[in-house]
Amino acid sequence: MPPLDIEKFRQMLLDEKKRLESDKAWLNGSFNSDSGELADFDVNHPGDTGTEMFEREKDLALNENVEDLLEQINTALVKVENGTYGLCDHCGKPIAEGRLEALPYATFCITCQSRMEGR
Numbered sequence: 216m217p218p219l220d221i222e223k224f225r226q227m228l229l230d231e232k233k234r235l236e237s238d239k240a241w242l243n244g245s246f247n248s249d250s251g252e253l254a255d256f257d258v259n260h261p262g263d264t265g266t267e268m269f270e271r272e273k274d275l276a277l278n279e280n281v282e283d284l285l286e287q288i289n290t291a292l293v294k295v296e297n298g299t300y301g302l303c304d305h306c307g308k309p310i311a312e313g314r315l316e317a318l319p320y321a322t323f324c325i326t327c328q329s330r331m332e333g334r
């Protein structure tokens with residue numbers, strides 16, 4: 216198996232982090248104030264009220280996940296720095312590259328992850 220292109224994954228992590236941080240800022244802003252951005256959003260997405268309620272609920276769920284994901288991404292970035300990125304936190308074996316491409320902040324290999332979820 217060729218070595219991982221760490222730089223590629225580092226970039227993916229940084230992009231994802233940036234995206235989540237802007238999501239977080241937007242979500243927080245949308246609940247606390249009538250920002251210009253929110254007005255723009257409404258203009259671009261006139262939709263009916265039912266859809267908006269649904270979107271709002273999705274945002275609430277998302278907001279809870281954003282903190283979690285940011286933490287996982289920061290953990291992965293630390294692993295990039297200390298050279299352990301791509302290794303399972305539990306068994307120490309390499310995580311499949313395809314899994315990292317789908318989930319660059321994965322910290323467990325698919326075997327350990329499914330064992331934990333199957334508990």
Ligand SMILES: [Zn+2]
Nearest residue numbers: 303306324327
């Ligand atoms: Zn493992």
